[in-house]
Amino acid sequence: MAFAYTPGLRVAAVADIVKTRRLPLKGQVLVNRGDSVQADDIVAKTELPGNVKMLNIANILGMPAQDIHELLAVKEGDPIEEKGVIAQSRGLFGRFFKNTVRSPVTGVFESFNDITGQAVLREPPIPVQIDAYVNGVVDEVLPEEGVLIRTRCTFVQGIFGIGGEVRGELKVVVDSPDREVSPDMITPDCAGKVLVGGSYISNATLRKAVAVGVKAVVVGGFDDKDLKDLLGYDLGVAITGHEKKGITLILTEGFGRMTMARGTFDLLRSRQGMKASVNGATQIRAGVMRPEVVIPLSGDEVALKDGGRQAGAMDIGSFVRCIRAPYFGRLGKVASLPPELRVVDSEARVRVLEVEFEDGSRVVVPRANVELIEK
Amino acid sequence: MAAREIKSILATDCGSTTTKSILIEWRDGRYRLIRRGEAPTTVEAPAEDVTKGVLNAVGEIEDLEGRQFLNDEKDGILVTEDGRGVDMYCSTSSAGGGLQMTVAGVVKSMTGESAQRAALGAGAIVMDVVASNDGRLSHEKVSDIRRLRPDMILLSGGIDGGTIDHVVELAEVIRAADPKPRFGVGYKLPVIYAGNVNARTAVAEELEGTAELKIVDNLRPVLERENLGPARDTIHELFMEHVMAQAPGYAKLMEWTGLHEDGVWRNVPIMPTPGAVGKLIETVAEQLDIRVMGVDIGGATTDVFSVFDSEGRPVFNRTVSANLGMSYSVSNVLASAGMDNVMRWVPFHMDEADLRNRIRNKMIRPTTIPQELEELIVEQAIAREALRLALVQHRELAVGLKGVAQERTIGDAFDQSASGATLVDMMALDLLIGSGGVLSHSPRRSQTAHMLIDSFLPEGVTMLAVDSIFMMPHLGVLSEVHPQAATEVFDNDCLIKLGHCVAPSGPVKKGGVLASLKLTMPDGSVRTEDIHSGEMKLVPLGPGEKVAAEIAPAKGLDVGEGPGRVWTGTLEGGVVGLILDGRGRRPFNLPEDDGERVEMLQKWSSALDTYPERFLSLKGDR
Numbered sequence: 001m002a003f004a005y006t007p008g009l010r011v012a013a014v015a016d017i018v019k020t021r022r023l024p025l026k027g028q029v030l031v032n033r034g035d036s037v038q039a040d041d042i043v044a045k046t047e048l049p050g051n052v053k054m055l056n057i058a059n060i061l062g063m064p065a066q067d068i069h070e071l072l073a074v075k076e077g078d079p080i081e082e083k084g085v086i087a088q089s090r091g092l093f094g095r096f097f098k099n100t101v102r103s104p105v106t107g108v109f110e111s112f113n114d115i116t117g118q119a120v121l122r123e124p125p126i127p128v129q130i131d132a133y134v135n136g137v138v139d140e141v142l143p144e145e146g147v148l149i150r151t152r153c154t155f156v157q158g159i160f161g162i163g164g165e166v167r168g169e170l171k172v173v174v175d176s177p178d179r180e181v182s183p184d185m186i187t188p189d190c191a192g193k194v195l196v197g198g199s200y201i202s203n204a205t206l207r208k209a210v211a212v213g214v215k216a217v218v219v220g221g222f223d224d225k226d227l228k229d230l231l232g233y234d235l236g237v238a239i240t241g242h243e244k245k246g247i248t249l250i251l252t253e254g255f256g257r258m259t260m261a262r263g264t265f266d267l268l269r270s271r272q273g274m275k276a277s278v279n280g281a282t283q284i285r286a287g288v289m290r291p292e293v294v295i296p297l298s299g300d301e302v303a304l305k306d307g308g309r310q311a312g313a314m315d316i317g318s319f320v321r322c323i324r325a326p327y328f329g330r331l332g333k334v335a336s337l338p339p340e341l342r343v344v345d346s347e348a349r350v351r352v353l354e355v356e357f358e359d360g361s362r363v364v365v366p367r368a369n370v371e372l373i374e375k
Numbered sequence: 376m377a378a379r380e381i382k383s384i385l386a387t388d389c390g391s392t393t394t395k396s397i398l399i400e401w402r403d404g405r406y407r408l409i410r411r412g413e414a415p416t417t418v419e420a421p422a423e424d425v426t427k428g429v430l431n432a433v434g435e436i437e438d439l440e441g442r443q444f445l446n447d448e449k450d451g452i453l454v455t456e457d458g459r460g461v462d463m464y465c466s467t468s469s470a471g472g473g474l475q476m477t478v479a480g481v482v483k484s485m486t487g488e489s490a491q492r493a494a495l496g497a498g499a500i501v502m503d504v505v506a507s508n509d510g511r512l513s514h515e516k517v518s519d520i521r522r523l524r525p526d527m528i529l530l531s532g533g534i535d536g537g538t539i540d541h542v543v544e545l546a547e548v549i550r551a552a553d554p555k556p557r558f559g560v561g562y563k564l565p566v567i568y569a570g571n572v573n574a575r576t577a578v579a580e581e582l583e584g585t586a587e588l589k590i591v592d593n594l595r596p597v598l599e600r601e602n603l604g605p606a607r608d609t610i611h612e613l614f615m616e617h618v619m620a621q622a623p624g625y626a627k628l629m630e631w632t633g634l635h636e637d638g639v640w641r642n643v644p645i646m647p648t649p650g651a652v653g654k655l656i657e658t659v660a661e662q663l664d665i666r667v668m669g670v671d672i673g674g675a676t677t678d679v680f681s682v683f684d685s686e687g688r689p690v691f692n693r694t695v696s697a698n699l700g701m702s703y704s705v706s707n708v709l710a711s712a713g714m715d716n717v718m719r720w721v722p723f724h725m726d727e728a729d730l731r732n733r734i735r736n737k738m739i740r741p742t743t744i745p746q747e748l749e750e751l752i753v754e755q756a757i758a759r760e761a762l763r764l765a766l767v768q769h770r771e772l773a774v775g776l777k778g779v780a781q782e783r784t785i786g787d788a789f790d791q792s793a794s795g796a797t798l799v800d801m802m803a804l805d806l807l808i809g810s811g812g813v814l815s816h817s818p819r820r821s822q823t824a825h826m827l828i829d830s831f832l833p834e835g836v837t838m839l840a841v842d843s844i845f846m847m848p849h850l851g852v853l854s855e856v857h858p859q860a861a862t863e864v865f866d867n868d869c870l871i872k873l874g875h876c877v878a879p880s881g882p883v884k885k886g887g888v889l890a891s892l893k894l895t896m897p898d899g900s901v902r903t904e905d906i907h908s909g910e911m912k913l914v915p916l917g918p919g920e921k922v923a924a925e926i927a928p929a930k931g932l933d934v935g936e937g938p939g940r941v942w943t944g945t946l947e948g949g950v951v952g953l954i955l956d957g958r959g960r961r962p963f964n965l966p967e968d969d970g971e972r973v974e975m976l977q978k979w980s981s982a983l984d985t986y987p988e989r990f991l992s993l994k995g996d997r
Contacts (some may be wrong), residue, residue: 008462011535025524035691049553049877051514051517051518052514052552053514054512054513054514054547054548054550055549065510066541094894110551111547113543113544113547113581115540115543115577116515116540116543116544116547118547118767120550122552127637131740143441150846159739159740160739165681177382184768197643203984223728224731224732224734224735225727225728227730227735232712233711234490234706234709235706236698236704236706236707236710236711237698237703237704237706237707238703238706238738238739242672254732254735254739255731255733255735255739256732256736282739284404284703284739289660297834323736323740323743324740324743324744324745324746324750325733325746325747325750326746326747328736336973339438343749344746345746345747345748346745346746346747346748346750346751346818347751347819347987348751348816348818349745349747349818350744365746366743366746368415368742368743368744369743369746371740
């Protein structure tokens with residue numbers, strides 16, 4: 001085998017990417033194929049079924065379920081008002097001591113079951129709108145479901161993030177990728193922006209960023225104990241994106257103090273001042289999702305430079321990042337791909353590769369412990 | 376091609392982290408494992424197609440074997456009748472998060488629990504058990520079903536001729552929730568109804584238009600009998616039709632698995648990995664008539680399987696700990712067990728913040744492996760806790776009325792639900808099998824034995840074994856289509872015996888002798904060994920070597936025959952040897968003093984030759 005397969009994160013100066021904007025339920029698509037859209041434009045909308053209240057009318061009236069139907073004041077599908085009458089017993093002589101069942105919600109009387117005596121009341125639907133998220137062109141319409149938006153952009157995937165989709169102007173606050181973001185770098189003019197840091201941000205600095213109104217922080221590393229403090233709980237499984245912490249945080253390298261890859265840092269710095277769409281949502285499980293920074297590039301003048309290299313193919317000369325101790329975070333090139341299994345320090349016999357670091361030194365690491373970096 | 380003519384078989388298991396391939400061939404009159412290969416599973420971007428990982432894993436076998444197993448276009452497996460490629464290809468899968476189900480029953484501890492067992496037995500992760508008496512209000516149940524987005528719902532409830540109202544109420548909750556499956560917007564959620572026959576029509580009316588309803592036999596037709604088979608089979612069927620077909624690349628993979636029979640292509644269904652492993656463990660227990668436990672620790676989940684007696688009959692149980700694993704779920708092990716419990720197994724000091732970051736980095740890059748010894752030791756410490764917690768969960772579910780066609784009287788049924796005693800009996804356990812990356816691929820087999828003993832704490836006399844290269848899933852699915860090949864490879868190549876472990880159980884006094892062994896060695900010589908309190912010892916005894924043994928426990932201690940009673944039988948060695956464990960059971964405690972704890976851990980590791988000697992000088996902090 002001439003190459004090895006390895007997962008990698010994408011860092012591309014110019015790339016064509018397609019973002020799927022899909023409704024959680026079927027609904028209405030508001031744009032057409034070929035339309036140009038801005039990130040804030042609403043492209044599709046729908047209504048989620050309202051919350052359900054279940055009401056056992058038979059129990060409330062103290063009567064057999066099969067006798068309730070004729071006592072209902074409403075039919076299935078009728079609108080109902082909070083405190084409106086939905087059933088009433090006949091009472092004594094048809095006039096006295098009538099028991100009345102009133103609706104606890106406004107909505108629709110959805111159904112009644114003659115066996116259980118239970119009514120299902122549904123609150124009004126909840127409107128849901130989906131925006132375009134990135135500036136681009138509608139590439140495809142998924143009828144009643146959503147759209148695919150194509151954008152030519154600078155695209156940087158992170159390894160882990162929290163917080164959902166935000167947008168803001170890119171501002172680099174450190175002068176080199178190995179610098180930590182310190183509280184004094186968080187100035188009032190950072191409000192509404194996407195900040196790019198270097199190797200690390202502490203929880204205290206991150207809290208200051210939230211207070212100032214920063215939209216997102218993109219940084220090399222963050223401590224897990226700080227993540228626990230920030231979230232208020234120990235994250236068990238990496239499914240994120242729904243956190244409401246007032247900020248989106250994206251780690252490009254991992255946990256701890258991790259110098260941001262030079263290529264990533266330089267690329268983001270070259271896009272300073274441009275608008276970025278950022279999403280911290282991470283799912284390291286079924287349908288893996290990594291956090292991302294998307295910086296749409298204006299006009300067609302930007303030529304696509306993204307090479308046609310096969311995704312995931314690693315060859316001699318490929319750029320890689322070590323992703324496990326003892327070389328965690330170090331960058332280099334694949335120097336050789338020996339086919340035979342080798343014994344490493346832990347005594348495990350594994351497939352390895354030889355990495356040549358930027359300083360010319362060479363080490364042997366398990367193939368599983370590197371990831372590809374696109375250059 | 377008839378089964379006996381099959382000479383060459385490829386099997387893959389698409390795990391959540393790694394796709395493993397094996398090549399089995401007919402050599403010298405029996406089926407043997409010839410090669411194995413592996414590659415990262417590719418449900419993740421950029422590939423987002425599980426077949427890429429399969430092709431890479433099979434490609435590795437091609438490289439090593441120097442023969443063609445992929446088709447000329449390199450985009451499929453070469454399965455032919457003319458001797459090229461292989462004669463058959465089959466696969467299991469747990470990638471894509473496996474099969475995630477919600478189950479429902481009227482009484483949580485009765486039909487609810489039966490439904491849970493049916494789903495678990497089929498290889499599912501049970502995310503929620505909805506029951507009429509589960510303490511939630513209806514709207515809470517509705518929102519829980521919506522939030523969890525199961526792949527499938529199993530609805531049971533009511534014995535035949537019993538309650539209808541409660542079952543229909545559960546159907547109402549499902550209809551109100553109108554849950555949407557995880558994969559694919561357009562299709563309806565599969566719901567299996569396996570409850571009271573008299574409620575079928577009402578349930579069908581209730582769910583019409585909302586769900587893809589399948590009606591099967593009641594899984595609890597009478598109070599004292601479970602009938603889990605039909606529900607289990609339907610779960611498998613729907614798993615293939617609905618869930619797998621929607622996951623990235625599976626539609627293609629499902630077409631690849633099969634063989635040619637007399638010129639006609641016969642498809643072999645993909646099995647959920649845990650379903651395949653469970654089938655194999657059940658078969659082993661039945662064939663050898665022994666009590667067996669198996670544990671399969673994966674990247675995302677840990678499965679525990681057991682066959683123990685209940686009222687004189689062997690009963691199979693399986694549980695899955697959905698969020699205990701060594702890669703995707705590794706942080707959850709830390710969150711569930713607590714830092715102190717993980718750290719207690721590490722024989723050197725480590726800074727907590729550093730350890731947290733290391734574990735978290737493993738979670739976000741789940742396919743990495745420990746290169747350094749220190750990292751390996753930490754990973755194996757975490758594995759001990761994942762295994763321990765998985766066993767705790769298994770004990771809790773393996774209780775009471777279990778298994779298929781178990782007859783009880785009504786009186787017994789009430790008695791059992793009141794006691795809820797676990798069927799798991801570590802003293803009765805004959806064989807403990809470990810499987811999954813961290814156990815199957817540990818650099819030394821003694822590490823596997825040590826992890827199994829520390830986490831499961833077997834009592835009395837127990838054989839420890841390991842799935843040599845993690846191929847129980849492959850053999851499980853193979854046993855469905857070619858039992859002979861599966862059995863022969865299991866016996867010859869899969870199961871590696873590590874050796875018997877002898878562990879006296881009962882209150883232990885510090886410094887005393889817990890048991891004395893008289894061993895008649897293979898050469899006829901007699902050897903005596905004492906098991907001292909707080910000690911572990913390894914007696915050299917190789918694979919297949921057996922000794923006649925008498926074990927005399929100290930007063931109040933038990934090695935299988937009751938407190939203070941002498942055990943007589945045969946002890947067998949293995950690739951590790953005969954392990955004597957004097958650390959006590961019920962309770963088993965590690966020293967509280969940090970220095971003493973580290974000293975003991977080092978002593979035990981040295982006794983079992985668990986790590987190379989240089990581990991004694993590891994400091995942890997860098």
